[in-house]
Amino acid sequence: MDLIGSTAIEDKLQDKCSETINAIREAGIKFWVLTGDKIETAQNIGYQVGVIDRRMQIYRHRYADEDTVREKFDFHEARYEKKIKKHKDSKHALIIGGDALLLMEKNSDLKKRFLAFSSKMSVVICCRVSPKQKSVAVNWIKHQFPTKRTLSIGDGANDVAMIMEAHVGVGIAGREGMQAARASDFAFGQFKQLKPLLFVHGRECYRRNSDILVWTFYKNMLYITAQFWFGFYSTFSG
Numbered sequence: 001m002d003l004i005g006s007t008a009i010e011d012k013l014q015d016k017c018s019e020t021i022n023a024i025r026e027a028g029i030k031f032w033v034l035t036g037d038k039i040e041t042a043q044n045i046g047y048q049v050g051v052i053d054r055r056m057q058i059y060r061h062r063y064a065d066e067d068t069v070r071e072k073f074d075f076h077e078a079r080y081e082k083k084i085k086k087h088k089d090s091k092h093a094l095i096i097g098g099d100a101l102l103l104m105e106k107n108s109d110l111k112k113r114f115l116a117f118s119s120k121m122s123v124v125i126c127c128r129v130s131p132k133q134k135s136v137a138v139n140w141i142k143h144q145f146p147t148k149r150t151l152s153i154g155d156g157a158n159d160v161a162m163i164m165e166a167h168v169g170v171g172i173a174g175r176e177g178m179q180a181a182r183a184s185d186f187a188f189g190q191f192k193q194l195k196p197l198l199f200v201h202g203r204e205c206y207r208r209n210s211d212i213l214v215w216t217f218y219k220n221m222l223y224i225t226a227q228f229w230f231g232f233y234s235t236f237s238g
Helices: 017-026 039-049 066-086 098-106 108-118 131-144 157-165 179-183 191-234
Strands: 031-034 057-061 092-097 123-127 151-154 168-172 186-188
Touching: 017 031, 017 039, 017 191, 031 131, 039 092, 039 123, 057 066, 066 098, 066 108, 092 098, 092 108, 098 108, 098 123, 098 131, 108 131, 123 131, 131 157, 151 157, 151 191, 157 168, 157 179, 168 179, 168 191, 179 186, 186 191
Parallel strands: 031 123, 057 092, 092 123, 151 168, 168 186
Antiparallel strands: none
């Protein structure tokens, strides 16, 4: 083979990833990581950026056999109950492989158990998942919790399906290309800019919408009340 040329993308963490993730977790937002990396790599990155820490109770699922997955769920649920009884404020993280998720797509009972168990977790890391599985995971959450809102953030073409499936899609424009940014509702250049988007602009937008809703009720009440009282003088005629 004659080597004509080569190219590479340096895949490194951006600035202030840990601070942004900590702020999201402190706000009570459930954090999911959907990645194509293997379990060991995803777990190491999770420790590095502060998604998970040494104080968390970690549960791992990497099996594709139905009976084994059921046994693991039984084991993890019993372990979770014991931990909660001892330490009510303890935090938990679930790390699950793509093969197990593929099995859950075909088995509704396992899917229900997975969603019920993952709702108790502070963090969920899904490893070895395809772009389609990323969007499927977001879709599961949307249907399991219809009153909740989902936000997906990604920087590559393999995140487009996930970004488009979520209620709010955020794309990072960078070395991975512009596919994620073009498919998103909001686009920016750095992961750390997610913090002002959520806690400054997002919060302010929520407050403004609440104010205008209350003002609309107040305005309509004044209009109707004035006309109603005038009706006593006009005998409710035109």
